[in-house]
Amino acid sequence: MTFLTYLISGLALGSVYAIIALGYTMVYGIAKMLNFAHGDIIMAGGYVAFFAFTKFGLGPFMSILLSVIVSTILGVVIERLAYRPLRQASSLSVLITAIGVSYFLQNTAQLLFGADTKIFPALLTEKSFTLFDGQLTISYLTIITIVTCIIIMIGLTTFINKTKIGKAMRACAEDKGAAQLMGINIDTTISITFAIGSGLAAIAAVLLCSTYPSLSPTLGSMPGIKAFTAAVFGGIGSIPGALLGGLLLGIIENLTKAYLSTQLSDAIVFAVLIVVLLIKPTGLLGKKENVKV
Amino acid sequence: MLKVNDLVVRYGMIEAIKGISFEVNDGEIATLIGANGAGKTTTMHTISGLLKPYSGSIWLDDKEISKIPPHRIVEMGIAQCPERRRVFAQQSVEDNLLLGAYTRKNKEEISKDLENVYTLFPRLLERKDQLAGTLSGGEQQMLAMGRALMAKPKIMLLDEPSMGLSPLLVREIFNIIKDINNQGVTILLVEQNAKMALSIANRAYVIETGRIVMSGTGEELLNSEDIKKAYLGG
Numbered sequence: 001m002t003f004l005t006y007l008i009s010g011l012a013l014g015s016v017y018a019i020i021a022l023g024y025t026m027v028y029g030i031a032k033m034l035n036f037a038h039g040d041i042i043m044a045g046g047y048v049a050f051f052a053f054t055k056f057g058l059g060p061f062m063s064i065l066l067s068v069i070v071s072t073i074l075g076v077v078i079e080r081l082a083y084r085p086l087r088q089a090s091s092l093s094v095l096i097t098a099i100g101v102s103y104f105l106q107n108t109a110q111l112l113f114g115a116d117t118k119i120f121p122a123l124l125t126e127k128s129f130t131l132f133d134g135q136l137t138i139s140y141l142t143i144i145t146i147v148t149c150i151i152i153m154i155g156l157t158t159f160i161n162k163t164k165i166g167k168a169m170r171a172c173a174e175d176k177g178a179a180q181l182m183g184i185n186i187d188t189t190i191s192i193t194f195a196i197g198s199g200l201a202a203i204a205a206v207l208l209c210s211t212y213p214s215l216s217p218t219l220g221s222m223p224g225i226k227a228f229t230a231a232v233f234g235g236i237g238s239i240p241g242a243l244l245g246g247l248l249l250g251i252i253e254n255l256t257k258a259y260l261s262t263q264l265s266d267a268i269v270f271a272v273l274i275v276v277l278l279i280k281p282t283g284l285l286g287k288k289e290n291v292k293v
Numbered sequence: 294m295l296k297v298n299d300l301v302v303r304y305g306m307i308e309a310i311k312g313i314s315f316e317v318n319d320g321e322i323a324t325l326i327g328a329n330g331a332g333k334t335t336t337m338h339t340i341s342g343l344l345k346p347y348s349g350s351i352w353l354d355d356k357e358i359s360k361i362p363p364h365r366i367v368e369m370g371i372a373q374c375p376e377r378r379r380v381f382a383q384q385s386v387e388d389n390l391l392l393g394a395y396t397r398k399n400k401e402e403i404s405k406d407l408e409n410v411y412t413l414f415p416r417l418l419e420r421k422d423q424l425a426g427t428l429s430g431g432e433q434q435m436l437a438m439g440r441a442l443m444a445k446p447k448i449m450l451l452d453e454p455s456m457g458l459s460p461l462l463v464r465e466i467f468n469i470i471k472d473i474n475n476q477g478v479t480i481l482l483v484e485q486n487a488k489m490a491l492s493i494a495n496r497a498y499v500i501e502t503g504r505i506v507m508s509g510t511g512e513e514l515l516n517s518e519d520i521k522k523a524y525l526g527g
Binding site: 164167168170171174175177178179180181182183184185186 | 343362375382384391392
């Protein structure tokens, strides 16, 4: 029964990774860049929700909504100011810029909010329920996290496959030049991608901070790196890959913590990534890059 | 309709197009023929706005379009069926066609044009739910042409539609180009298959290493001794 407990909490952690990984994978798929500042959007989202709830006295729903809105705008503005001017630049320049943006956001947060750790309030719920005569305790937060992840996945897949903008995004991911010849505005499409990824990062932030209620300027780094790992693990550029990678990573991490070693759990998680990439370089669900003649 | 004026296009330090001028009149089929690397595709990309000219200008009717971004150029009435087709392999045939109509709003007109494309290319109708990547080369060429047609263009740019196709298919494709032209769409055709291109063109230009070296009606060039030697195999 304890195994089941660890499995379920691993699933919840994995759901958060999956939601964050979507941001990495969509931006990579469409803009062909690794947005290493994505983790820091999570941090920003966490702070916005924190201040909205504790300082401005907004309700939980309004706090989350505000957090999503601010993060979305932040993501779009970052793309506009930092990445768009580098559209023709080498991918290395873009990567270094993304790391720079990441440090910029962390240090801005430190300047504005201080380096001390803040306690994130119980925005969602602290209640839990028991099953099997009290042998298995599951918090409602765990359920909310997993259900949120499922809803986001279904919603996003539908959006990408059924709507006109979604199809345009897939066209851009496949062939930007041909997409432009259809009359698709690449800049707008990339902006929308950043908006979606950043909005999702804010939702991940609330779920993450509710589970691990401490808020600091570097809050986003570790989940960011892990979610990036999850995206690569599942096959970067693939949305189902982000889900699979995220869930597996969360479960592996939690089970390692429970049965092997708490200290070594991160090392083991990354070791698994290395093994997977050695065997299947494109990730679990990654597509083979079509080499153009 | 389309006028290119002393156009120069550079890739870094390399000058690919060295000052070419040509025009395409309303309702006609014009062709740009030349060997590999002559600058045909570069010219097409520049007209569509994917490349910016170093100098010179491009006019659609009386509007200068060389500084306009590619997605606006499609809206203004220039659609391109690119070299090597470049269909969206992971989307269905019908979704590819609808992407061609991306800039258009009127749903009724779009579905009417979709019907028209399916009449021109019955094979696309048979395969409308199939992924475009699973089509044969000829079918992909039809899809790319249908997709460009879905933009409801005033002028359609066709870049090497015969590439990699069997002679029989090439003939079929060229007949459809004539059909499209008869529907009132002006055509600018770029080809290595000079004989086919010249046989349907009202106006033709020969491009060699970034310069236009000869021009005339399709028939004139078809009968020219120089052209026969250089492009028509004697």
